[in-house]
Amino acid sequence: MAPHIRAVEEGYVKLDRNKNAAKSLRNKKMKFRCRRCFCSPYTMATAIIVCWVIWFVLWIYAISDVEKHGELVTLPMEVANRRGAFCLDGSPPGYYIRKAGEEDEKSWVIILEGGDWCWNVTDCYERSLTTLGSTTYGPDKVDFNGILSNDRLVNPDFYNWNAVLIKYCDGGSFSGNLSFPVNYKNKNLYLRGIRILDTVMKHLKDTEGLDSATRVIFGGASSGGLAVFAHSDHVRNMFDPSVKFHALADGGFLPMIRNTSNYQNFMVSLQRVYNLHQVLTGSLNKACLASKVQSEAQWQCFFPQFVYPHIKSKIFILDSMHNAWSLWYILNTRCHPSKCKAEQANINRYQSEFINLISPVQASKKDGMYVTSCFVEDQSQCDHKWNKAVFNDQSPQEAFHDWYFAANVNPHARQIDCQDKYDCNAQCDWSTYAYDKITREYEKKDFFVV
Numbered sequence: 001m002a003p004h005i006r007a008v009e010e011g012y013v014k015l016d017r018n019k020n021a022a023k024s025l026r027n028k029k030m031k032f033r034c035r036r037c038f039c040s041p042y043t044m045a046t047a048i049i050v051c052w053v054i055w056f057v058l059w060i061y062a063i064s065d066v067e068k069h070g071e072l073v074t075l076p077m078e079v080a081n082r083r084g085a086f087c088l089d090g091s092p093p094g095y096y097i098r099k100a101g102e103e104d105e106k107s108w109v110i111i112l113e114g115g116d117w118c119w120n121v122t123d124c125y126e127r128s129l130t131t132l133g134s135t136t137y138g139p140d141k142v143d144f145n146g147i148l149s150n151d152r153l154v155n156p157d158f159y160n161w162n163a164v165l166i167k168y169c170d171g172g173s174f175s176g177n178l179s180f181p182v183n184y185k186n187k188n189l190y191l192r193g194i195r196i197l198d199t200v201m202k203h204l205k206d207t208e209g210l211d212s213a214t215r216v217i218f219g220g221a222s223s224g225g226l227a228v229f230a231h232s233d234h235v236r237n238m239f240d241p242s243v244k245f246h247a248l249a250d251g252g253f254l255p256m257i258r259n260t261s262n263y264q265n266f267m268v269s270l271q272r273v274y275n276l277h278q279v280l281t282g283s284l285n286k287a288c289l290a291s292k293v294q295s296e297a298q299w300q301c302f303f304p305q306f307v308y309p310h311i312k313s314k315i316f317i318l319d320s321m322h323n324a325w326s327l328w329y330i331l332n333t334r335c336h337p338s339k340c341k342a343e344q345a346n347i348n349r350y351q352s353e354f355i356n357l358i359s360p361v362q363a364s365k366k367d368g369m370y371v372t373s374c375f376v377e378d379q380s381q382c383d384h385k386w387n388k389a390v391f392n393d394q395s396p397q398e399a400f401h402d403w404y405f406a407a408n409v410n411p412h413a414r415q416i417d418c419q420d421k422y423d424c425n426a427q428c429d430w431s432t433y434a435y436d437k438i439t440r441e442y443e444k445k446d447f448f449v450v
Contacts, residue, residue, distance in 0.1 A: 068150055069141040070096030070165055075203055085199035086190040087169035088124055088133035090181075093196040094169075096142050097208065098150065100162040107161040107215040109147055110204075112197075114222030114251075114378065116445070117273045118171035124191065124276075125184045127171050134169055146379075146386035147219065147248070147397075154383045157401055158217070162208070166200050173227040175284070175302070176277025194282035197231065201238055215244045217404075218313075221378035222325060225252020229304040232313040234283040246404060247315040251323060251378035253304045257353050259332040260346050266330040267303075274299045285310050305357045316368040316403050317361055318396055321351045322422055324377045328442045336435045337422050347422050355419065362414050368403030370396050373417040374428035375435060390427045391417045 073095055075085075080092035087093055100107060115132045118124035124133070131138030148163045149155040170176055170193035177195060181188035204210040218235050220228045232247040239245060259265045273279070279302055287310035288301035300306040308315075327333050331350050333343045351373075361369045372379075372390045379385040379396045389395045392415055394402075403413040418424040 068098075068144055070098050070144045070148070070163060072096055072135075072138075072140045072142075072167075074135045075199065079203060080199065083195050083199045084190075085192060085195035087135055087196070088118070088128035088171055088189050088191070089136065090188055090190055091135045091169075093200055094135040094167045095200055095204070096144075096165040096167065098144055098148075098163045099208075101160040104160040105162070105209065106213055107158070108164065108210060108213050109158050109161050109217045109219070110164045110166065110201075111148060111381070112166050112174055112220030112224035112227050113168035114220060114224035115168050116171075116223055117173065117270070118276075119269055119272045120276065121182055121184050121189065124171050124182075124189050125187065128187070128189055132168060133171060135167060138167075145383045146381040147217075147400075148381060149383060149386075151383070154387060155397070157397075157404070161215075161217075162210075164204065164208075166197065168224060170196055170277075172273055172277035172279065173223045173230065173302075175227060175230055175279045175282045177282040178276075178278040179281075191277040193227075193277065194231075197227075197235075198283075201235065205238075213239065213243055217246050217248060219248030219250060219380065220252060221250040221381055222252060225249040225378070226254055226302075226304060228252055228315070229307050229311065230284055230302060232311055232315060233285055233287075236313045245313060247311075247313050248318065248380060248400070249304070249315060250318045250380040251320070251325065251376075253308075253317055253319045253354075253358060254323075254326060254330065255305055255354055255357050256303055257326075257330055257350055259330065260343070261332065265332060270302060271299055274302050287312075309360055314366050316370075316400055317358070318370050318379055318400070319358075320372045320374050320376050320379075321354045321417070321419070322347065322373055322375050324375050324438050325442070326350070326354075327375070328439060329446075334439075336432050337430075338432070344422065351419065351422070355416070362416070364409075364414070366409055368400070368409065368413040369415065370394075370399040371416045372428065373419070373422065373425050375430055375438065377438070388427070391415070391425055 075092040075094060077092050080086055085093055118127045127133040142165065144150065144163050147155060147158060148165065150159050152159045170191060172191055172193040174193040174197040176191040176193040178191040181190050216239060218228065218232060228247050228249040229252060236245050254266065256264065256267045280298060284301045285307045288307045289298050291310065292298045292300065327347065327350065331346060333346060335343060337344050337347055358369070358371065361367055374390060376385060386397045387395050394415070399415060403409060406413060423430040
């Protein structure tokens with residue numbers, strides 16, 4: 001081979017070797033830099049923090065998934081025996097509870113479970129065979145939603161409080177006090193709702209820390225909401241005057257209004273509950289009872305419209321002028337307004353009477369109110385309803401917040417929806433699908449009295 005060609009070839013070889021050497025040197029420098037970067041205190045600290053945050057988020061998610069439930073606590077039988085506080089079937093009463101975070105361990109939301117009433121012995125017997133008449137049946141835990149939720153986004157004000165749902169198993173709005181059991185089909189039935197309420201509250205004080213409470217919200221929905229009207233002052237008196245006490249009656253302003261047949265169906269039905277359960281011997285509002293000169297009129301103190309003016313506790317009323325339960329059972333309308341044109345006049349009448357009966361709340365200087373025009377029953381124990389802005393760009397949660405935390409209650413704390421016609425608010429779901437979904441449950445049981 002010619003020398004110059006060889007030189008060229010050797011030059012190329014030399015050039016290639018130089019390239020490889022330079023590349024190798026760059027790789028070594030990069031590896032050194034990466035190793036130095038990875039081993040730096042800053043990088044190591046960042047990696048540890050990222051891993052810790054991921055672990056913490058997963059841990060919080062796992063914990064919250066467990067704690068969003070309320071765990072059932074059934075009172076020992078010896079505790080129930082002391083006061084004769086029994087469910088319909090004779091089992092001891094109980095409650096569902098989720099304990100608070102450390103910083104809010106003295107704050108409590110206590111809700112009375114709802115679920116209609118039993119009007120006669122036969123009805124109470126059938127109810128005693130279900131979770132609404134016994135602690136023997138039913139789940140060991142239930143979901144806590146709405147004002148009971150521990151989700152900060154759903155329930156920003158009270159998510160970290162102690163949450164209690166007192167089990168409804170007496171069929172008389174926690175109000176009965178019949179001294180002797182009623183025997184039916186060889187089974188003793190106990191109608192002692194007020195004893196259940198008192199015994200559970202005492203047990204919460206003795207064993208759960210309620211005795212050191214500084215803030216208490218006492219609420220209920222539907223028949224539990226009616227019980228809040230009846231017993232809010234009674235429960236308030238269980239605490240020291242320094243305790244910040246508020247009541248929440250959700251879907252419980254059930255009015256004494258004539259139905260489509262011009263009959264006082266609900267009045268007669270609730271009077272039957274009053275007499276059967278011996279409610280008078282319980283703890284109805286004492287000021288209301290004292291205002292009834294004639295003792296035969298004292299049954300009226302079982303009705304929200306009569307007892308409300310005598311309630312001393314601060315109370316927030318969450319309801320609808322088209323309460324689904326009321327339209328179905330009290331007014332006795334059995335079809336969607338769009339399909340029964342004749343029913344619209346009755347619905348308008350109901351709405352007008354309801355607004356008139358609830359007008360004293362609008363004049364109150366201490367109480368709050370959020371009344372929608374939606375076809376709903378209760379709104380405080382469902383995440384979606386609790387957080388949905390239905391009118392005035394406010395949700396029930398926001399309206400309750402403004403009232404609860406206000407230094408001085410102003411008229412804005414008492415709000416009522418449009419009243420043009422039943423479906424005047426586009427935010428309310430008056431579709432036949434929504435109507436049928438709600439009333440399908442109502443069709444399973446009726447108490448219409450002729």
